[in-house]
């Protein structure tokens with residue numbers, strides 16, 4: 001299981017593996033809006049708000065979004081990994097209203113009810129103690145604030161590739177998914193809304209999918225097949241030079 005802290009730390013020590021996965025989404029996603037802009041369209045920011053992001057990764061989701069923050073908003077970007085924070089600084093550059101800090105979601109260094117918006121995208125499934133983490137989020141969120149957390153579903157890319165390859169994925173992490181997230185969140189928030197982002201990958205070069213699978217190393221272990229046989233197996237499922245791979249991603253919006 002992915003809560004193995006050492007595996008998570010190794011996976012995110014640098015931005016390299018995450019960047020490889022981000023690049024396949026950029027290259028092959030059918031929905032051209034983009035997951036980041038779609039998520040951001042639901043944040044409902046207002047002037048003067050204090051915003052906290054936990055597990056910000058490379059900050060890629062904020063690319064092109066910072067200029068549209070309403071006047072007077074401040075953004076604190078945090079991540080458990082110093083390497084990821086370094087990458088986020090490089091992605092986003094220096095701005096007066098944006099700060100970066102190393103932080104674990106299980107121990108948020110902030111006063112009670114300090115933030116209007118708390119964001120934790122694509123990271124809750126990594127957290128060893130989800131009860132502790134969600135309690136911390138609830139503590140630092142204002143009573144009229146929003147907690148936004150994007151995650152994946154259980155029937156997305158890895159499940160589909162697993163079926164195509166005829167191999168189960170071992171150690172796949174289903175600790176916080178679109179399917180079970182609501183139940184976990186409702187223990188801490190009175191209103192929880194689920195929004196789904198419709199998308200798929202239309203892949204024309206299966207070598208990119210092999211890169212994607214390799215980048216998951218330690219988090220979802222696939223196969224004792226070697227790379228050429230994985231690519232050959234995937235090629236057999238292409239139609240007119242395209243392999244269509246469904247995605248399952250979405251967002252929970254929670255109110256205290």
Ligand SMILES: C[S@@+](CC[C@H](N)C(=O)[O-])C[C@H]1O[C@@H](n2cnc3c(N)ncnc32)[C@H](O)[C@@H]1O
Nearest residue numbers: 012055056057080081084104105121122123126
């Ligand atoms: C899949 S990346 C998501 C990055 C970004 N939120 C995004 O959506 O692109 C997961 C991130 O969560 C971070 N992370 C993992 N466990 C964490 C924890 N306990 N507290 C804070 N960040 C954590 C990792 O270092 C990594 O940067």
